Amino acid sequence: MSATVIDGKAIAQLIQAEIKLRVDELTERNIVPGLKVILIGDNPASVSYVRAKEKAAAKVGIKSEVINLPAQVEALQVEKLIDSINEDSSVHGVLLQLPIPEHLNADALLERISPYKDVDGLHPENMGLLCDGRPRFVPCTPLGIKELLDRSGIELNGKHVVVLGRSRLVGRPLSILLSLKGIDATVTICHSRTKDLLAYTRAADILVAAMGSPKFVTAEMIKPASVVVDVGVNRIGDKLVGDVDFEHAIEIAAAITPVPGGVGALTVSMLLFNTALAAERYSDGTS
Ligand code: NAP
Numbered sequence: 318m319s320a321t322v323i324d325g326k327a328i329a330q331l332i333q334a335e336i337k338l339r340v341d342e343l344t345e346r347n348i349v350p351g352l353k354v355i356l357i358g359d360n361p362a363s364v365s366y367v368r369a370k371e372k373a374a375a376k377v378g379i380k381s382e383v384i385n386l387p388a389q390v391e392a393l394q395v396e397k398l399i400d401s402i403n404e405d406s407s408v409h410g411v412l413l414q415l416p417i418p419e420h421l422n423a424d425a426l427l428e429r430i431s432p433y434k435d436v437d438g439l440h441p442e443n444m445g446l447l448c449d450g451r452p453r454f455v456p457c458t459p460l461g462i463k464e465l466l467d468r469s470g471i472e473l474n475g476k477h478v479v480v481l482g483r484s485r486l487v488g489r490p491l492s493i494l495l496s497l498k499g500i501d502a503t504v505t506i507c508h509s510r511t512k513d514l515l516a517y518t519r520a521a522d523i524l525v526a527a528m529g530s531p532k533f534v535t536a537e538m539i540k541p542a543s544v545v546v547d548v549g550v551n552r553i554g555d556k557l558v559g560d561v562d563f564e565h566a567i568e569i570a571a572a573i574t575p576v577p578g579g580v581g582a583l584t585v586s587m588l589l590f591n592t593a594l595a596a597e598r599y600s601d602g603t604s
Contacts, residue, residue: 320545320570321469328468329582332590333377339593340378343600350596351408352381352436352588355398357417358388362552367414373585379592380407388418395426403431409599410436410592415486433604436591439485447490450497454591459491461583462525462546463500469572471523471544474501479521481534481560483508487527487548514538526560536565545573548580 340350352374356367367383374381384398402411411434417423427435432442438456446453455463466473478495482488483506495502507517518524518538526534527548539545549560559576567573574580598604 320567321572322567323465323469323572323574323579325465325574325579325582328465329586331468332464332583332586333373336586336589336593337377339597343593343596344378346600348596348600349407350379350410350592351405352379352410352412352592353402353408354381354383354412354414355395356383356385356414357390357395357421358386360416363414363416369585370588373589374592377589377593379589390418390421392421392426395421396429399426399429403429403434406599408434409595410434410588412437412588433598434595436588436595438490438591444485444490447493452494452497454594455494455587456486456490457587457591458487458527458548458580458584459494460587460590462491462548462580463494464587465546465574465580465583466523466544471572473523476502476522477505477520478502478523478525479505479507479517480525480527481507481514481518482525482527482529482548484527488525491525491527528560530560531558532560532562534561534566536562536569539566539569541569542571543569545570546580547574547576550576550581 343350354367356363371381371383402408411430413426427439428441430440432440435443435454438454443454473495480488480492492504492506496504505517507514515538519540521540521543523544525546529549531551531553545561545566547559547561551558557577
């Protein structure tokens with residue numbers, strides 16, 4: 318029997334409609350949620366991600382602006398820009414599109430962003446709060462994965478989630494989020510040094526692949542009737558493929574996310590979610 322294919326686009330549309338209502342409510346009170354996106358250089362993938370963010374923001378009524386700096390920009394100029402955005406009360410969220418050119422220090426720049434406007438959730442203070450079980454902003458892809466599972470009726474409580482990948486952006490925060498009290502999954506995090514990976518993947522009730530290795534997860538690695546979440550976005554020629562061998566995995570799993578049309582659609586929505594949240598906190602005086 319074939320797995321249910323989780324429709325990320327449909328779930329994202331639903332979430333965006335909910336966000337629009339929140340944005341409308343804020344706008345009625347003369348607070349238009351504002352988002353600034355800093356894009357350094359012209360990496361084609363980053364340019365297309367930023368465009369998608371801009372388009373989605375406009376749809377829900379968030380005022381967004383992309384500031385495109387040249388690839389050779391000096392650190393001082395980026396720092397001054399971040400400082401001015403931090404002080405601008407009409408901007409509630411800011412994100413630095415990663416990756417950035419090598420001569421710049423991503424850690425230092427992320428840390429310079431106000432933790433109250435850090436809608437990407439990558440500031441160390443926000444990572445710390447997540448670890449502490451008091452999340453302020455959860456990084457967008459992990460938050461999107463949780464929404465995707467919740468809204469697909471997939472129970473996390475007591476389930477064994479195996480996460481392949483331990484990046485700052487996806488694997489690590491996801492593993493922390495899903496193991497929080499109240500969400501209550503049992504999480505195993507695997508990485509490139511994990512020995513006998515198959516033993517872990519075959520034991521997963523929910524397997525999350527976030528490695529950036531096209532079709533790495535084969536049908537043999539999947540426990541029958543489990544849930545498979547494919548975070549990978551790999552370009553092969555003019556095609557996008559995930560980290561999971563979708564064609565064969567669909568015959569083994571109970572539910573699976575496609576690429577494209579799965580997790581990716583949620584990531585952008587959660588950026589809007591976090592921006593609306595930042596603006597609500599600003600309006601309540603709690604940020
Ligand atoms: P990353 O920073 O390159 O991290 C990849 C992780 O995978 C690392 O922790 C690495 O282990 C681990 N890994 C690599 N090969 C492995 C193997 N053979 N077995 C087990 N673990 C292995 O990547 P990322 O930023 O997390 O992104 C991962 C993928 O998700 C990429 O395809 C990216 O494009 C995609 N992505 C999608 C979205 C979305 O919205 N859909 C958002 C973000 C990222 P080590 O730590 O040991 O090196």
